[in-house]
Amino acid sequence: MAERQEFFFGRTDRPDRRSSALLVGDVLALPAVQEGAPTVLVGGPALEAGVRWVHVSDSADVARLLDGGELLLTTGAAWPTGTAALRVLVAELAAIGVSGIVIELGPRMSRVPDAVIEACAAAGLALVALAVEVKFVAVTEAVHRALIEAQTAALRERQRLHDLFTALSLRGAPADLIVSEVARALDVPVHLENLAGEVVAVEALRVPVGQALRPPGPDGGDRVPVQARGVRWGWLIAADGPPHPAGRATVLELGATALAFGCLADGEGAWTVLAHRSLIEDLLGARFAREEDVEVRLRRLGLDLAGTTGTGLVFRTDEASDRLIARARAAGLAAVGSRRGADVVLLVATGVGALSDAAVRHLSGGAPAILGPSAEGVLGLLASTRAALDLAAQPSGGDVPPVRRVADRPLERLVSALRDDRRLQAHSEQMLDPLVRHDRDRRGDLLAVLAALVAHPGNRSAAAAASHLSRSVFYQRLALIGDLLGADLDDGETLAALHLALLARRRDTAPPL
Incomplete structure (x- = not known):
């Protein structure tokens, strides 16, 4: 109970605008009050005081009858005339917590005394003068009706x-x-x-x-x-x-x-x-309006990129992401991580220098790991993580090292850096379009054969094995590819351009993780 009481608004000098359905300013806008030609003598923030009731009295001793939150309607007929006594009267009303004072001017009080105005201003108490006589009962009814309607709506x-x-x-x-x-x-x-x-x-x-x-x-x-x-x-x-x-x-x-x-x-x-997953999904999906927004969210999860470098890692593991985060933090690394499909994505602040293979293997618990390049800032961390995800999405055959680094694959790194450049996509479409159309129309495998060739550029026997084709069939496929593209597949520059096109195509057509 004590902890819950920390939240509730205690009884203050007067109800504030957040805990009341009706404010002093709302009362002044009522037609019954407007008929009195009201003039606000002390307003501003004081008009935002909450009104819980209306009390009518001309007594100078009315404060003892109030509980706070009342709007006092008066003609001031029984008020004292001395400056000191008027100041004491206003101070008593403010101390009990009235919401404001509305004085109807007349024969007894043709103008509001300066002492009352000054005392109300000092206390932050709303003060309003009515130049025209009104029925206080009509004002009371209107206010109470508005309060009931507001309470019903509440x-x-x-x-x-x-x-x-x-x-x-x-x-x-x-x-x-x-x-x-x-x-x-x-x-x-x-x-x-x-x-x-x-x-x-x-x-x-x-x-x-x-x-x-x-x-x-x-x-x-x-x-x-x-x-x-x-x-x-x-x-x-x-x-x-x-x-x-x-x-x-x-x-x-x-x-x-x-x-x-x-x-x-x-x-x-x-x-x-939830916190880690939503941040990583927003980062990778570019669902943030400002770089500073992600930077603040990373910092509030313990990953501060100021004055350090960050790296994105991808782990092929069934372990829960929180266990990898715990291992990273135990190793003194600030980390944010989440499962994404079959992988766990981990963002870490690495400080000076890259993570060693031994450190990465420790973080992964022995599972295969892909390491993006070190980078600065949110956009650099985004590029590093995307590059690691791109490499993780590539098919891998044969012996694959437990730790793969994007930095060791310059072409992968280049394509990741240019992944949003339309010119790279246009290059891919222009070079591979004949093969794409052939495979689509004939359910062929020319793109897969070409991928095996660029993966094993110096060993066509290994490329044929990776394609699960005999050498003679593999060579027939290569001849067809060369004819369709009008290209020499023994030319190194041509192979590099085709490799670049394949990498760009895979990133453009890869399903979401």
């Missing part, structure tokens, strides 16, 4: 959100979806942190991720614990923003409850898997 909205988050819980919705729904409901950025301060999920809406993850100031934003059965898993944090009909506290608590149910069902480890 109840409906609470029920709608309760149904929404209950349905998400029953369907086993992932944490990032729940966080997104909370953000959309509040219309502000929302993020979920675990107890280590790592960001599990973030919905930044229309602002940069770095700004969305900025800690809220002392007077802004809200945070609520995600906990159940005495166990706390983290915090759901919302940036400061507009009030919500159901109350910002209610929305956050409903989201936190749905997240807690997910933790009870799936275990805390599901958060870590």
